[in-house]
Amino acid sequence: FRARLQDRTGNIGDWTGWIKGQSNANADDYLESIGDGFLTDKDGDRLTGDIDTNIEAIIQNALANNATVEHQWAQYGTVRADILIVKTTIAEVDRGLAELRTQVQVQIDDVTAVLEDKLTATIDADGATAIHTLKAGIRINDVFYNAGMSIAVLAETGKPVITRIGFNANQFVLMSGSGDKQYSPFAVINGQVFISDAFIQDASITSAKIANASIGTAKLSDRLSSDNYSPGMQGLSINFRTGEFELNGNSPGQGRRVMTNIRDDYYNGSNQLVLRIGKLR
Structure with a gap:
């Protein structure tokens, strides 16, 4: 993006230089903010706090607030x-x-x-x-x-x-099924999420391992692209519908490569075609 200033009398200044930026794609930053917000609110503070096990103190405090107390107890030694x-x-x-x-x-x-x-x-x-x-x-x-x-x-x-x-x-486990055919389609163990089967409309993934223990079978119906992808400018994109693979530099003007099932095209930093391998048209 770029900007320029205009004062109250209508005088318009020059444009600033282009400033490159992108939205934050680091999930850890979002999760840290969500977690901190929860922990500092009343419900999060109460959920994560210790339970007061001093029964006598609880009763005395309750009576001081004119509360109604029902207490049943038994003791044998310790x-x-x-x-x-x-x-x-x-x-x-x-x-x-x-x-x-x-x-x-x-x-x-x-x-x-x-x-x-x-x-x-x-x-x-x-x-x-x-x-x-x-x-x-x-x-x-x-x-x-x-x-x-x-x-x-x-x-x-x-x-x-x-x-x-x-x-x-530490462990959050969702069970499904019935009888002796129960199974867990979703679980979180010590901060790691395990999902048996998922249908996801749109996903932002920082790092993925496909067919290598992390994801056994992946069905990608449309497009896979890097978080900085801009068509013909920067980043990487794989279009699963058209079979097109596009590889750009990490910033515009560094050249790019576009590959389909019939040819492989190379462009220089000025976006001029310099090499075509395969079918010419």
Whole structure:
């Protein structure tokens, strides 16, 4: 692109030189931004945070907020089991809160297994939020291992409304089928995605391995091109419908090559045909 300035009296300046640019095709940059945005919002912070396993402190805090507490527990030596239900409702001049929390927990010495189901609806000066988190965790030697999911709608003041479902786990596995014929068509294991079969209308791929473990069978119905492709100018393009292969330099003016099933053409930096191999016309 290039630009020039025009002042309020109508005087127009000269054009600037051409400036080359392209949209960001690095998926990691987008994923980092999406992840950071999620983690800094209320639903992401709650999903990834540890579950409070201090039952007594939870009860005391609930009673201080005039909450209703249902607590069933049993203990034998260092073994303790708890089921806790806390219902909190707050209605004031400028804010309201309704929250239901269920916690199931068992502890032996320094090992704790816990599940938490928490539903929270709020409206205040900062906006309105509705967040539901379901979490499971195990604490071993003060190290907490956490998995869970969240469903949330955030309508915070001055921000776009966000509707979001989030998952937090080392392994995310989708199962299909029934009986003894169940299988997983989709899974995410330690950050790597595995897909059995996919139909994709449009895809941007930074790096791909075809027929080499990453993609066993690839059906490409139209075109494969580099992210900087511009017809006759730069980048690479393979048109699967016409059988045409076009190879350009990484910037305009470096020459190019166009190959079809009947000939191979070479162009210089001035876009002049300098060599043709195969059928002349």
